[in-house]
Amino acid sequence: MNELTHNDEKRFSVLVVDDEPANIDILLGILKPFYNVKVAPSGHVALKVVQQFTPDLILLDIMMPGMDGFEVCKQLKTDRELARIPVIFVTALAQGEDEEKGFDVGAVDYITKPVSPSITLARVKTHLSLAHQMRTTEALVSERTKDLELSQQSAICMLAAAGHYNDTDTGHHIWRMSAYSKCLALSCGWSYEQATLLSQAAPMHDTGKIGIPDNILKAPRKLSDEEMEVMKTHSNIGYKILSQSTTPLFILAAEIALNHHEKWDGSGYPSGLRGKAIPESARIVAIADVFDALTMKRPYKNAWTADEAFDYIEKHAGSHFDPQLVNEFFAVKERILATQQYWFELEDEQIIPSMINFLPEFSK
Incomplete structure (x- = not known):
């Protein structure tokens, strides 16, 4: 990257x-001929100044009454934004242990008193240039990361929609059950980041339905045993599609797609897994998926009330569902109902989500 020119320098500030x-x-x-310079006569004042005005670089004396430069630097580095400001100590101290301590608390360089104008300008320019390059690189990485996230979110939406392309009555089902999954995961102790990843993976749980014939997928009746066996293959189909990616999101999505029809007592499909042999992600999604499916109107059934759906979940704890997760689901019942209402209102207004951050703030 290019070094700072004289015109560039005037854009930078030094405290x-x-x-x-x-x-x-x-x-x-x-410094004043080249930089926008502000001054502070003590460490305490300096810490107040940086809260109102963020300099690009700080020249910091060490030996000051009240609060020395080491302590000032240490406090600066505890703040995420202020920690990015390069600090150069300007001091008469010349002992090796003092320099080591300065670097330990976060300084990038030393200038020894009495200061040399040429050395001071060279050091300041060098560290401003390095900091500028770092910020430019970070901005570029941030922009590229946002582009990648947008692409990933678009892929999620497309795969989720593909799984329900021929199922015209599901409405916002995949988004609602995703939000319920996130609520439940948070209640179970998942970190916010992990729960968010789950909510992004959950909408793809039925991706495999893209491989199910229309006459079975759209049947407005209960399926025959033979048809049901074909329908069950959507778990493996979804897994085969989603497991082609090695990113954490799609690994989790593939895990859910394969196992979300497994049951706690081992009577589910495709593998007849029992208890905690079923991944927790799939056990969470199973509850969220069934709860929402029950409260939806379908060609072959009316929508159940939320209370009826909660009763069903409770009745099948220990058989279909993980009993501990059922307890957690009831623990966040009010949050689930609030989330449900949020999505029902979006559906009434015919608002279709285009991105994946769809858990309302009250559910964080």
Whole structure:
């Protein structure tokens, strides 16, 4: 990356912190022709200044009354944003242990008093250039990351829609059950990041239905035994599609797609897994999926009330569902109902989500 030009330098600001007015005057004389310079006569004042004005670099005296430079630097580095500001110690200290301590608390360089104008300008320019390059790189990485996240979210929406493309009555089912899954995962102790990943993977649980014939998928009646066996293959089909990716999101989505019809007592499909042999992700999604399916109107049934659906979940704890997860589901009942209402209102207004951050704030 290019070094700073003279015109570039004028865009940058430097905070000089020193309790001696004479030292401040010297540094002002050196820096002011090139940089926007502000001053602070003590460590306490410096910490107040940076809350209102964020400099691009700090020249910091060490030996100051009240709060020395080491402590000032240490406090700066505890703040996520302020920690990014390069700090150069300006000091008469020349002992090796003092330099080591300075680097330990986060300084990037030392300038020894009495200061040399040429060395001061060179050090300041170098570290401003490095910091500028770092910020530019971070901004580029952030932009690329956002592009990748957008692409990933689009893929989620497309795969979720593909699984329900021929199922015109599901409405917002995949989004609602995803939000319920996130509520339940958070209640079970999942981190917010893990629960969010689950909510992104959950909408793809029925991706495999894309491989089920229309005459079975759209049948407005209870399926025959033979048809049901064909329908069951959607778990394996979804797994085969989603497991082609090795990213954490799609690994989790594949795990859910394969196992969300397994049952706690071992009577589910496709593998007849029992108890905790079923991945927790799939056990969570199973509860969320069934709860929402029960409360939906379908060609072959009317929508159940939320209370009826909760009763069903409770009745089948220990057989279909993990009993501990059922307890957690009831523990967040009010949150589930609030989330349900949120999505029902979106559906009434015919608002279709295009992205995956669809858990309302009250459910965080």
